[in-house]
Amino acid sequence: MKQKFTFLGMLFCVSISSQITLTKDSSFGNNGTATLTYPVEMEAVNFEKVFINADHSLNICLGTDGDSHTGMIAKLTSFGSLDTTYNGNGKIILNGNLHTGFEFAKQGEKMIAIYANDSNFNEPDTKIVRYRNDGSVDTAFGVNGVLAARPDLYYRQVNFQHDGFYHLWGKITGYRADGVLNSSYGSNGEQNPVINGVPQEYMELYSFFGNRGGRNFLNKYHHEIAVSKENTPHHFTSYDLTAHQFYDVAGATGGVSVYPKKFHLAPDKEIVYLFGIDPNSGNERNRVVLLDETMQPKMFSGQEFIDLGEVSAESEIRDVESFQNHYLFVGKTASKPVIIAYESNGKKSTVNGLDEFHDDSVADDYSTVLVNGNNIFVIGKRTGSREIFITKYTAKVLSTSETNPSKAYVTTPFKNELKVMSKVKTKNISVYDTSGRMIINSPKTTIATAHLPTGNYVVRVDFAEGPSQTFKSIKN
Structure with missing residues (x-):
């Protein structure tokens, strides 16, 4: 909000810094937090995803990253209770083979589960299953609901859209929404990617992380990001983190490693890349870089990145989402779940008046955040527990003029x-x-x-x- 003042005959502008207020929705779960228990056979869940449906119900997806062989899709009502009409008991348990990893996606109101046996990296055994909104297998997809396993379909490299999907392994292959090869895409459904004008014949090092407006987004070896041109989804321009200042870490010995945490496509067409950077000599840092449509980084006080602090057993930032010209980061600091906010210009905002907002949640870590209008959902877990905690907030952005006189x-x-x-x-x-x-x-x-x-x-x-x-x- 901008206000004008007359002072000594001149026009002045009040401070525009802001804060975000979060209020728990007491109608959701137990005073704002729902609890979901996963079966003991899932062993250690190491990633969670949440999707929202048109009726405001939620699909909570839990999986492993190749260390176990069981995943789960659960459905919560808009009030945070388990929807027992979903698959008869509210949950779909995904049973794979040893070394099976899972990934999840959404097409319209239907959930996608991707199984990948990656014990043999060169010939991963993958299948894709689509489920209806009631939890039953969608037999209109692939063959009886399953896209047949094929050795060149690695699960991390599948990019789903409402009208179809692509997979990337050697070439980009296009499929229709029903799981049938899209023969009108490229030459009989396939195209060779072109990156920075150079045709690519072997693309196993790249993986999809998103699509918007007909443009595909890739990452390679965690440190290179590529975006396709509009209307030519197989021609890419890349951005290499190693060529920029935030890749250099003071005191680095033996090289630098980058660990991707989240690629986020913001509504204003920015690419938000949240990553950990490790100089291979300890002292890993959480950092985020914002790239515009031309793959150029925003500058923040002379830097190409925002530093979000050190990574340790007690502290780590794990996810990011956009909210009204702000970015919300979640994770943990000092072994407590935390929400941190920045304006899109890189200026630190406060959450409920605090630089770091620690909720009184029973969780000790936040792993995932979902924004839906003015509703914010955060997913947390507690060490030693088989419970996932989903907290729903109503959010609002206040300008400083509403909270702190200039x-x-x-x-x-x-x-x-x-x-x-x-x-x-x-x-x-x-x-x-x-x-x-x-x-x-x-x-x-x-x-x-x-x-x-x-x-x-x-x-x-x-x-x-x-x-x-x-x-x-x-x-x-």
Whole structure:
């Protein structure tokens, strides 16, 4: 929210920094949190996914990453109770073979389970099963609900869409939504990918992580991201993390490793890549980079990344989602489940007035977040328990003007000078352009700006005491 003030005959703009408020939905589960128990034969669940249906019911998917051989799809009603009409008991138990890993996707109101026996990496044995909204196998898909196993269909490299799906192994192969080869795609259903103008003959190192507007997104070896051009889904432009500053870690010895945690396609067409970066000498860090449509990173105070702290047994950020021009990160810090928020310009926001919001949840770690309108769902678990906890919040973004009166004012528009008038003592003034790059850093409250081009700017005012405030201003 922007408000205008007349002060000494000039126009000023109030601080635009914001906070997110989260309120538990007491109608969901037990005072906002639903509990789901998974069977003992699942051993250790190491990833969870949540999908929302048109009737606001939820599909909770639990799986392993090749360490066990059982997965589960459960359905909760919109009130957080187990929907026992789903498959007769509310759950589908997925039984695979030893070394079977699972992945999950959604097509319309139907759930997809992907089984992959990856004990032999070169010839993984994979099958895809589609389930109706009532939990029964959808016999209209593939052959009696199952896409027959084939040795070149590796489960991580399947990209589902509403009208069909692709798989990537050597070539990109297109399928119709019913699981039948789409012979009109490329040459008899297949196309060779082209990356940076170079045809690729062997693509097992790449995997899909999304699709939007007819554009496919890939990652390779965790450190290279590729996006296809519009209307040419097999022509890609890549972005290599190793060529950028956030790949360099001070004190790194023996190389650097990157561990992907989440590729997120934001509504404004940004790619959000949350990853862990390890200099192979300890001290792994959580970091996130934001890429625009041309695969260029946003700048944040002169950096190409946001650092989210160290990874340890007590702390790790695991997932990210978009919410009203903000990014919500979930995980754990100090062995407590945490929600952290940033504005899309890289400025830290608060959650319920806190830099790190720790809920009073029975979980000790958050692994997944889902945003649906103003509803936020977070999935958590507790060490030593076979229970998954799903908490539902109602969320709202408040501007600083709603929660914290401005202590300073900034001239807008400005021309040759930018002036900051403050009710309290200031410490430093920083000016950023729209890319997030800091272009002025000064202790003075009157700053020469004749050299700046016309356009929009963000001004950060640091005070001698108390939190800083951020303002928008315009150079004419």
